Amino acid sequence: MNGGIETLRVELDDRGYDILVGHGLIAAAGQHIRPLMRRKQAIVVTDKTIASLHLRPLLDSLDAAEIVHHTIVLPPGEGTKDLAHFGRLVDDVLACNIERGTMLVALGGGVVGDICGFAAATLLRGIDFVQIPTTLLAQVDSSVGGKTAINTTAGKNLLGAFYQPRLVLADSGALATLPRRELLAGYAETVKYGLIADAGFFDWLDAESDKVCSLEPAALNRAVITSCRMKAEIVAADERETGDARALLNFGHTFGHALEAETGFGDALLHGEAVALGMVLAFDFAVRRGICTGQDATRVRRHIEATGLPTELREIGLGGRPDALLAHMGKDKKVRDGRITLILPRRIGEAFVMRDASAADLRAFLAEAA
Numbered sequence: 424m425n426g427g428i429e430t431l432r433v434e435l436d437d438r439g440y441d442i443l444v445g446h447g448l449i450a451a452a453g454q455h456i457r458p459l460m461r462r463k464q465a466i467v468v469t470d471k472t473i474a475s476l477h478l479r480p481l482l483d484s485l486d487a488a489e490i491v492h493h494t495i496v497l498p499p500g501e502g503t504k505d506l507a508h509f510g511r512l513v514d515d516v517l518a519c520n521i522e523r524g525t526m527l528v529a530l531g532g533g534v535v536g537d538i539c540g541f542a543a544a545t546l547l548r549g550i551d552f553v554q555i556p557t558t559l560l561a562q563v564d565s566s567v568g569g570k571t572a573i574n575t576t577a578g579k580n581l582l583g584a585f586y587q588p589r590l591v592l593a594d595s596g597a598l599a600t601l602p603r604r605e606l607l608a609g610y611a612e613t614v615k616y617g618l619i620a621d622a623g624f625f626d627w628l629d630a631e632s633d634k635v636c637s638l639e640p641a642a643l644n645r646a647v648i649t650s651c652r653m654k655a656e657i658v659a660a661d662e663r664e665t666g667d668a669r670a671l672l673n674f675g676h677t678f679g680h681a682l683e684a685e686t687g688f689g690d691a692l693l694h695g696e697a698v699a700l701g702m703v704l705a706f707d708f709a710v711r712r713g714i715c716t717g718q719d720a721t722r723v724r725r726h727i728e729a730t731g732l733p734t735e736l737r738e739i740g741l742g743g744r745p746d747a748l749l750a751h752m753g754k755d756k757k758v759r760d761g762r763i764t765l766i767l768p769r770r771i772g773e774a775f776v777m778r779d780a781s782a783a784d785l786r787a788f789l790a791e792a793a
């Protein structure tokens with residue numbers, strides 16, 4: 424800790440980088456970014472909502488650090504992560520007379536981080552970029568690890584690159600303006616880390632979730648730091664998801680992806696909400712297969728329910744549609760050789776990759792889950 428700011432490191436040889444977590448980092452961004460710059464020019468990419476709330480202190484800090492800057496403001500929402508917006512974004516960035524030493528700065532949630540990161544990966548065959556995540560989901564997940572992507576008509580995140588940022592600045596102060604529903608969606612990803620690899624962290628969340636979700640500073644920082652540390656370790660061990668380590672981060676996501684697809688990837692069901700219910704389904708399926716105890720599954724369900732996140736298919740209008748859900752699971756990227764790959768829990772704090780879940784078994788499970 425340094426003045427209430429915690430520094431974590433993603434160890435990736437010459438592409439390693441720091442994640443700074445704490446209060447007030449947006450207003451101090453210039454001083455943290457400047458030493459990494461080869462050319463004192465930054466292009467800030469953000470969305471309209473975030474610009475109205477958090478852009479000014481960032482620009483002031485760039486001025487104070489004598490960094491020349493331009494700002495590009497995108498419309499908010501998942502619809503921005505498409506080829507048309509990507510095309511306009513790279514044209515707008517190129518119009519700023521950039522060189523390879525120019526720094527792109529993504530100020531926003533996962534949408535801004537993903538499209539800006541992909542632009543950084545491809546502009547001039549790769550320019551530096553910094554992530555300043557402003558949603559809890561982006562702070563604990565999307566800003567760390569170097570996955571960047573946009574959507575195509577064929578599906579989500581199908582056009583992208585592994586491309587690591589030079590720095591991540593997770594300012595807990597930014598979360599004060601986040602709508603509660605978005606906060607809870609990000610909280611689901613935090614719970615995920617406890618469930619896949621750290622029972623003690625889950626125990627702590629189970630006792631302190633109210634403090635985290637009401638943005639009590641010490642609790643919030645601990646939740647973000649613990650999540651980022653785990654993601655950093657997993658990414659360092661398996662940067663490109665060639666082994667099982669990074670795949671575990673997809674816990675709750677194969678079910679979740681099916682729920683998102685069936686509800687149209689929109690506001691009806693946020694990604695984190697789908698993951699929350701997906702994790703409950705993964706526990707229940709593991710119990711059915713005799714892999715995990717019913718007590719653990721009940722504990723997870725109760726925890727997620729208590730936060731206000733969904734735990735039942737019928738709650739989100741998806742009861743009684745096992746075939747539709749199974750079809751989406753079959754289309755998921757994590758399918759190999761016609762078998763459905765699932766991340767399942769052995770217990771709270773331990774998950775594994777199951778490569779041969781049978782479609783018939785899953786269908787029966789989804790039909791009963793209602």
Ligand SMILES: NC(=O)c1ccc[n+]([C@@H]2O[C@H](COP(=O)([O-])OP(=O)(O)OC[C@H]3O[C@@H](n4cnc5c(N)ncnc54)[C@H](O)[C@@H]3O)[C@@H](O)[C@H]2O)c1
Pocket residue numbers: 470472473476499500501504531532533534535537557558560561564565566567568569570571572580597598599600601602605608694
């Ligand atoms: N790259 C990865 O590893 C990875 C991982 C998980 C998710 N993702 C991607 O992340 C995206 C979802 O990210 P998200 O949940 O952050 O959504 P988002 O970026 O759409 O942000 C959610 C909403 O909150 C608003 N917002 C952001 N910060 C705010 C703040 N501080 N105060 C008030 N409003 C604020 C945004 O304008 C937006 O309307 C998806 O596209 C998903 O595919 C990527």
Ligand SMILES: [Zn+2]
Pocket residue numbers: 564612676694698
């Ligand atoms: Zn996720």
